[in-house]
Amino acid sequence: MTGVPSSTWFSAAPHWEWLIALYFFLGGLAGGSYFLSALIDLFGSREHRPLAHLGYYVAFPCLALSGLLLAVDLGRPLRAWHMFIQSNTYRPMFKYWSPMSIGSWALAILGFFAFLSFLAALAEDGPIRWSGLRTLRAPSPVGRIIAVLGGFFGFYVAGYTGVLLAVTNRPIWSDTPLLGLLFIVSAASTSSALMILLAYRSGRTTPAVADLHRLDDWVIALELLVLIAVMVSLGPVLSAWLNVWGILLAIVIVLGMIAPLVLSWRARRFHQVTLATPALLVLVGGFLLRVVIVFSAQSV
Amino acid sequence: MPEPMGFYTDTTVCIGCKACEVACKEWNQLPSTNGGVNTLSGDSYDNTRRLDGIHWRHVKFVEQFAEDRKDGRWLLMSDVCKHCVHAACLEVCPTGAIIRTEFDTVVIQSDACNGCRDCIAACPFGVIDINPVSHTAQKCTLCYDRLQGGMEPACSKACPTKSIQFGTIRELRERAQTRVEQLHRTGENRAYLYGADEKMLGGLNSFYLLVDQPEVYGLPPDPKMPTRNLIPASIYAVLGAIVVGIAGIFSFRNRGAKEDREARP
Numbered sequence: 001m002t003g004v005p006s007s008t009w010f011s012a013a014p015h016w017e018w019l020i021a022l023y024f025f026l027g028g029l030a031g032g033s034y035f036l037s038a039l040i041d042l043f044g045s046r047e048h049r050p051l052a053h054l055g056y057y058v059a060f061p062c063l064a065l066s067g068l069l070l071a072v073d074l075g076r077p078l079r080a081w082h083m084f085i086q087s088n089t090y091r092p093m094f095k096y097w098s099p100m101s102i103g104s105w106a107l108a109i110l111g112f113f114a115f116l117s118f119l120a121a122l123a124e125d126g127p128i129r130w131s132g133l134r135t136l137r138a139p140s141p142v143g144r145i146i147a148v149l150g151g152f153f154g155f156y157v158a159g160y161t162g163v164l165l166a167v168t169n170r171p172i173w174s175d176t177p178l179l180g181l182l183f184i185v186s187a188a189s190t191s192s193a194l195m196i197l198l199a200y201r202s203g204r205t206t207p208a209v210a211d212l213h214r215l216d217d218w219v220i221a222l223e224l225l226v227l228i229a230v231m232v233s234l235g236p237v238l239s240a241w242l243n244v245w246g247i248l249l250a251i252v253i254v255l256g257m258i259a260p261l262v263l264s265w266r267a268r269r270f271h272q273v274t275l276a277t278p279a280l281l282v283l284v285g286g287f288l289l290r291v292v293i294v295f296s297a298q299s300v
Numbered sequence: 301m302p303e304p305m306g307f308y309t310d311t312t313v314c315i316g317c318k319a320c321e322v323a324c325k326e327w328n329q330l331p332s333t334n335g336g337v338n339t340l341s342g343d344s345y346d347n348t349r350r351l352d353g354i355h356w357r358h359v360k361f362v363e364q365f366a367e368d369r370k371d372g373r374w375l376l377m378s379d380v381c382k383h384c385v386h387a388a389c390l391e392v393c394p395t396g397a398i399i400r401t402e403f404d405t406v407v408i409q410s411d412a413c414n415g416c417r418d419c420i421a422a423c424p425f426g427v428i429d430i431n432p433v434s435h436t437a438q439k440c441t442l443c444y445d446r447l448q449g450g451m452e453p454a455c456s457k458a459c460p461t462k463s464i465q466f467g468t469i470r471e472l473r474e475r476a477q478t479r480v481e482q483l484h485r486t487g488e489n490r491a492y493l494y495g496a497d498e499k500m501l502g503g504l505n506s507f508y509l510l511v512d513q514p515e516v517y518g519l520p521p522d523p524k525m526p527t528r529n530l531i532p533a534s535i536y537a538v539l540g541a542i543v544v545g546i547a548g549i550f551s552f553r554n555r556g557a558k559e560d561r562e563a564r565p
Contacts, residue, residue, distance in 0.1 A: 001515050001516075001518050002513065002515045002516060003515075004515070007424065007520035007521055007522040007523055007524065008424075008520075009520075010424060010425060010426055010518065010519065010520035010523070011421065011422075011423060011424055011425070011426045011520075012350075012352075012420050012421075012423065012426035012427075012428065012429060013420070013421070014417035014418065014420040014421040015417060015420070015430070016417065016421075035545075035548075036548060039545065039548040039549060039552055040552050043548075043549050043552050043553045044552035044553070045552070048552055074414050074415045074416055075413075075414065075415015075416075075417070075430055075434075075435035075436055075437070076413070076414045076415045076435050076436060077414075079395075079413075079414035079415075080414060082395040082396075082397070082412060082413075082414045083394050083395060083414070083416075086395075086396050086412075087395070087411070087412045088409075088411075088412060093394070093395060093396055095393075095394060095396075097391065097527055097530060098391070098392045098393070098394050098418070099392075099530070100392065100394040100416060100418045101394035104394060155541045155544075155545075159537040159540065159541060160537075162533070162537065163529075163530070163533040163534055163537055164418075166529035166530075166533040167392060167422070167526045167527055167529050167530050167533070168392070168418070168421035168422050168526050169388060169421065169422055169423065169424040169523070169524065169526055170421050173421070174526060174529055177529050177532035177533040177536055178533075178536055179533065180533045180534065180536060180537030180540070181533075181536040181537050181539065181540040182540075183537075184537055184540040184541055184544065185540050185544060188544045188548075208552075211551045211552055212551070214551055215547055215548060215551040218547050219544060219547065222543065222544075222547075226540070
């Protein structure tokens with residue numbers, strides 16, 4: 001195997017496929033949605049609060065599904081608990097230098113906070129008639145603590161997957177330190193997009209949605225810049241994308257990033273209300289971005 | 301505590317007999333592929349193709365022949381887990397299934413592994429893969445069970461040309477150095493040792509004598525630890541989180557502040 005651009009070409013593919021690509025997408029949505037909702041609860045106005053509910057409704061189910069996907073993807077799903085407890089000593093298992101180890105804990109902890117916020121949102125919206133649950137939500141002191149801690153772990157879950165890929169020896173993944181950054185920014189853009197879509201569907205089209213739109217536009221532009229930075233940092237390794245994955249990535253850039261920005265700009269300029277289309281494009285683009293990154297590095 | 305033990309593989313005396321592959325499979329009770337039916341790879345005499353969950357030894361056949369076939373040579377190498385002193389697989393393993401033994405070798409405990417496959421992506425040499433029977437990650441154990449019983453590993457025991465040698469790392473390095481000098485004296489100046497000192501991942505406890513570039517044998521010229529990216533990747537991710545967080549705070553706060561102003565009489 002001569003003439004390859006990096007020593008990473010000699011490693012083997014870990015067979016992380018559709019379940020993992022889907023988890024990267026859902027984990028990003030869960031973490032990002034929780035983070036945005038926590039920001040709204042901590043810094044937003046009363047007008048924003050119904051929007052935050054949507055984020056909490058997204059985060060917990062996405063996390064539950066994520067845990068299931070990850071367990072099913074294991075070679076031995078019934079040993080999923082080995083991530084948390086050493087199977088031979090029954091002591092806690094934690095390695096701060098292994099992103100998968102910390103990530104497992106972060107996912108579980110975020111799941112706990114997301115569950116509390118999910119209940120609180122249900123209590124405020126009516127389906128659960130137990131007003132005590134509302135104290136789990138800001139502005140109550142307990143709610144503020146939950147929002148701060150959950151928001152922190154939300155962003156952690158959104159970004160650690162990119163760091164996990166970097167802490168391997170696979171081509172592309174470990175040839176750039178920027179995938180964690182890319183996943184975080186992408187999690188923010190896809191989460192805003194999903195919350196916008198849900199806001200339209202559920203009729204919560206308060207003026208606050210416009211704030212989310214503006215945020216999403218900024219974050220998509222940032223994501224485009226980060227993706228360009230990823231390509232620059234890959235250097236000669238970029239040749240690994242000179243194939244069908246490169247074409248798919250180009251589609252992601254055009255349809256998942258540039259098109260939503262243009263549509264959103266036109267909508268604001270000409271006061272059209274077709275804002276669901278850009279949000280949908282961002283979501284599909286965010287998923288395909290993860291598909292490209294997960295699969296392209298393993299088809300080398 | 302025993303001394304660090306390992307393999308020294310002198311590729312110049314390997315004859316490609318695959319006795320090591322067979323001995324490894326027999327001792328470790330590794331299954332055959334394709335129900336035992338031989339499938340030809342079309343790549344020289346290599347039909348097991350690579351190291352993976354059921355091939356813990358793999359003999360590589362490199363044919364180097366001129367176009368007119370007037371000149372040429374075979375490069376043969378029995379490949380195996382390198383039992384790195386700084387082991388990438390052990391470093392990332394989230395279950396603690398991968399351990400360093402009293403012989404300074406690296407072993408995956410199959411009963412603790414849950415098949416997450418992080419180690420497969422981490423290993424710079426592409427040594428590990430999932431065993432389709434146990435559904436856990438597996439690789440050479442340097443015959444940990446035989447070592448504990450005072451025996452040498454099955455592959456080195458079976459090797460008929462002493463291409464694979466087992467012993468203490470200290471002694472093997474001396475022996476390998478002597479062999480390189482001998483080869484240089486006889487005119488084979490291309491001979492060198494791969495992984496026989498601390499420069500490569502703290503030292504490979506299974507190191508090689510090669511006569512061509514590492515890439516020719518399918519070995520990385522510059523293997524690195526996966527955690528080299530941990531700090532930089534984390535810093536960039538945190539920066540991203542801060543930027544997005546600030547953008548979010550401004551987006552949501554403006555309206556809140558505006559409302560406050562409007563609410564005032």
